[in-house]
Amino acid sequence: MATRTADPHTTGGKFTWRERLFTTLQKRGAIAVLILVVAVSALAFDNFLTAQNLQNIVLQGAFLGLIVVGMTFVIISGGIDLSVGSLLALGGVLAALTVPVFWPLALILPPLFCGLIGFGNGLLIAKAKMAPFIVTLAGLLGIRGLALAFAGERPIGIDGGSPFAWFGQGQIFGVAVPIIVVLVAFAVGGLVLARTSYGRVIFAIGGNEESARLMGLPVDRTKIIAYTTSGALAGLAGALLAARLSAGDPNGGLAWELDAISAVVVGGTLLTGGAGSISGSLAGVLLLSILQNLINQVGTLGSYAQQLVSGFFLIVVVVAQAYLTRRQRV
Amino acid sequence: MEQQAPVLEVRRVTKRFPGVLALDDISFELRPGEVHALVGENGAGKSTLIKVITGVYRPDEGQILFQGEEVSFSEPRESQEAGISTIYQEVNLIPLLSVAQNVFLGREPRGRLGLIDRDRMNREADEILKRYGIRADVTAPLRSLGLGVQQMVAIARAISVDARAVIMDEPTSSLEAREVETLFGVIRQLRQEGVGVIYVSHRLDELYEICDRVTVLRDGRVAHTGELAELSRLQLIAHMLGRELADVQKEGATGFGEEHETAEEPVLQAQGLTQHPRLREVSLTVHPGEVVGLAGLLGAGRSETAKAIFGAEPVDSGSLKVGGEEVKMGSPAAAIKAGIAFLPEDRKSEGIIPDLSVKENIVAAALPRLARAGLVSEKAQDELVEEFMQSLGIKASSPDQPVRELSGGNQQKVLLARWLCMNPKVLILDEPTRGIDVGAKAEIQKLVDDLAVKGLGVILISSELDEMTEGSDRVVALRDGAVVGLLSEDEITEGNLMELLAHGEDSGNGAKENGRDADG
Incomplete structure (x- = not known):
């Protein structure tokens, strides 16, 4: 008794400034870097801050962004979804195939069908207790095969005159439609994650699944919904990308699952689950997208530069996260 | 109170796991407004019984009745919604979420558009915590609080829903004395409101202070149930350990031989081992050729003492000498180098590598x-x-x-x-014969004996009284993390040992707020 001086009824003592720094770095680092990069680029390149260029940047990240919203949910819950790249391809192919039949169906069928596959992933993970990595890795392989089979291994063109093309190429008040869709997705996702019971349960599961179960939270249902959402958003992204490119490409979205994971992690979401934010993920996507844009502007650099810089960001963020998770276990 | 229908009733429940009969025809009644102690040694079935009641496990046979109706929970969520709140021994909250979020997880106050009303949630969480004597920033992440406060938050969460039955599994294992008082205040209030409380603990003082009735489990069966006040401490321990008071003198059932000749110079000297809050000033010496038994009930600090000596757990203070030389604390490598060997209790997870030859x-x-x-x-x-x-x-x-x-x-x-x-010069054996069949048991016991004869110093931990009394040349009795007595040679009888565990005086520095349990 004599050895303990700390009053157990007070709090906050263990939260050192170092931990605070790392926490802030991990949570808000992406946004800070984003602002910094934008500021520097605005000074360095005359045509960086033009409306057209900014729109390009956001549009470039829009399709990946839809996937990232779902991925954020899945990763915070402590899981991973590797099937989204293939689901995006499948969504595009399904859209291209249904446009000639009845074009509104091309907007509904891809998210529905891909959501159903996500639901299957979720069932296997939550109910059959299989590892998310393996289940969705199987999805990554199998769904790609399905997309290739549906498309006959070739991209399928979409008639540019179809009203469907507007969802990829059209504008509302000068803003590209996919941008509006992705912004809505981020807004809704952020609200759900931060301000609904469902969102808090996602965090609880990622923080400690066993505790969440013992606290009486609906663990299985929550996980299944997360994977279903991830699948549906990937399908929707595929449909919109097909509308933009006027083609459904079964080879589209290759390795996008990895880009999505990078964006989420760079955005400050713990890869081990339990902490993260949608706003961070948005910053992560924009950061990746701006890097690409800058490298295009410089012109003399190859695509290796973007990969190099993304890799560097990722490692910095992951080191901060590793430090944090270690602290948490102590 | 006597005539009231039970709020919770377990009727002839049996639960099997592969190779183990965890619960064998258990019947149990929790009346409204009573605090019912549930006690038993390791493996007696307390945790399994709680998990069967809360729906983590399903019983293989038997029924569970809650407020007079048969229930069959398939998930903890269902039992919680029905009105059974459970506080687990390990803090079962989410460290990264804020205190308020932890209190309200799954039942957050809603505001406009069905979104969580954060201000209200924080305000209400603050009020709830204050009611239980906890002053903490409810917006801070839970992990920034001390373990005791975290446990109080878990208790507040469990009780702030309208429960008719509250199960507390070792709720005080990480609490300070003052927090224990607060908790007892809360329990008394629950009793007045007619809530039934199941209270699991190994601390006899606490049981006698707060509990009305007691059910003792042993080897998956009900060994005793009745009013606690009518039961002496010695009788309670006798029920837990499965001994009739009359025949605790019976001896001669193990493979151990006679006492050993011991050398003068101790081979191991541990001085004032303290690990807040589990160990206080534990000292012991072992001579070459001597078997020293570490006795105590579950949670008394036996394994913790062993781990502290081996350096597997850091200590707050204390020193260790092997063969007269100082050994660095908190480092298994240093302990091994000095000649200490340690066979842990759980050989599956801490010892053998199953797939290797x-x-x-x-x-x-x-x-x-x-x-x-x-x-x-x-x-x-x-x-x-x-x-x-x-x-x-x-x-x-x-x-x-x-x-x-x-x-x-x-x-x-x-x-x-x-x-x-x-x-090695010193061998520490933590429950060396647990889960081993009778023949092999005697063989291991004989081996330990032979090793001591050859001059090894042995520290033996065992929950089995006969193993303890017949195997040891000296017995150090622990209770609540402190040494409460020593027995040597002829004094070592089951009767004396049980007497010590029940009434032995604390030789440590007197505080009464520790004795953390090592296992469920």
Whole structure:
């Protein structure tokens, strides 16, 4: 008794400034870097801050962004979804195939069908207790095969005159439609994650699944919904990308699952689950997208530069996260 | 109160796990407005019973009635919604979420558009916590609080829903004395409101202070149930350990021989081991050729003492000497180098490597010593392994047989051989015969005896009274993390030992707020 001086009824003592720094770095680092990069680029390149260029940047990240919203949910819950790249391809192919039949169906069928596959992933993970990595890795392989089979291994063109093309190429008040869709997705996702019971349960599961179960939270249902959402958003992204490119490409979205994971992690979401934010993920996507844009502007650099810089960001963020998770276990 | 219908009733419940009958025809009643103690030693079935009640497990046979109706919960969520709140021994909250979020997880106050009303949530969480004497920033992440406060938050969460039955599994194991008082205040309030409370603890003082009735479980059966006040401490312990008070003097059932000749100079001296809040000022000495028993009920600090000596757990203070030389605390490497060997309680997770062969398991720890310029001669290894397989009587088809295929007793011998390869001076055995069949048990007991005869100092931890009394030359009795008594030679009888565990005076510095449990 004599050895303990700390009053157990007070709090906050263990939260050192170092931990605070790392926490802030991990949570808000992406946004800070984003602002910094934008500021520097605005000074360095005359045509960086033009409306057209900014729109390009956001549009470039829009399709990946839809996937990232779902991925954020899945990763915070402590899981991973590797099937989204293939689901995006499948969504595009399904859209291209249904446009000639009845074009509104091309907007509904891809998210529905891909959501159903996500639901299957979720069932296997939550109910059959299989590892998310393996289940969705199987999805990554199998769904790609399905997309290739549906498309006959070739991209399928979409008639540019179809009203469907507007969802990829059209504008509302000068803003590209996919941008509006992705912004809505981020807004809704952020609200759900931060301000609904469902969102808090996602965090609880990622923080400690066993505790969440013992606290009486609906663990299985929550996980299944997360994977279903991830699948549906990937399908929707595929449909919109097909509308933009006027083609459904079964080879589209290759390795996008990895880009999505990078964006989420760079955005400050713990890869081990339990902490993260949608706003961070948005910053992560924009950061990746701006890097690409800058490298295009410089012109003399190859695509290796973007990969190099993304890799560097990722490692910095992951080191901060590793430090944090270690602290948490102590 | 006597005539009221029980709020919770367990009727003839049986639960089997592969190879184990965890609950054997258990019946149990919780009346409204009573605090019902549930006690029993390790493996008695307390945790299983709680998990069956809360829906983590399903009973194989029998019924559970809640407020007079038969229920069948398939998830903890369902029992919670029905009105059974549970506080688990380990804090079961989410460390990264804020205190308020933890209190309200799954039932957050809603505002406009059905979104969470954060201000209201924080305000209400603050009010709830204040009611239980907790002052904490409710917006801070839970992990920034001390363990005791975290446990109080868990308790606040569980009680702030309208429960008719509250189950507390070792709620005080991480609480300070003052927090325990607050908790008891809360429990008394619950009793007045007619809530039934199941209270699991090993601290006799607490049980007698707060509980009305008691149910003792042993080996998956109900050993006793009745008013607590009518039961003396000694009787309670006798029920827990499965001894009739009349025949605790009976002896001669184990493989141990007579007392040993011991040398003058101690081989091991541990002085004032303190690890807040589990150990207080624990001191013990072991002479060469002596078996020192560490006795105590579950949670008394036996395993913690062993781990502190071996350096597997850091200590706040205390010193250790082996053969007169000071040994650095908190470092197993230093302890091993000084000549301490430790066979942990849980040999599956802390000892054997199941898929490796008998040979590989035996030489695993000795390899660095056997190596010459980084190379290990196969011949030297084979000789060593051969020697120990013979001297310990390890029954395996060959040295290359995977250890997982051996019986429990032989696995234990393989572990013993691994440590003996290191030529230890002191051997610490934590429950060496648990889960081992009777024949192998006697063999291991004889081995321990032989090793002591050869001059090894042995520290023996065992929950089995006869093993403790017949195996030890001296017994150090622990209670709530402090030494409460010593017995030597002829004084070592089951009767004396139980008397010590029930009433022994605390020789530590007097505080009464510890004794953390090591296992569920």
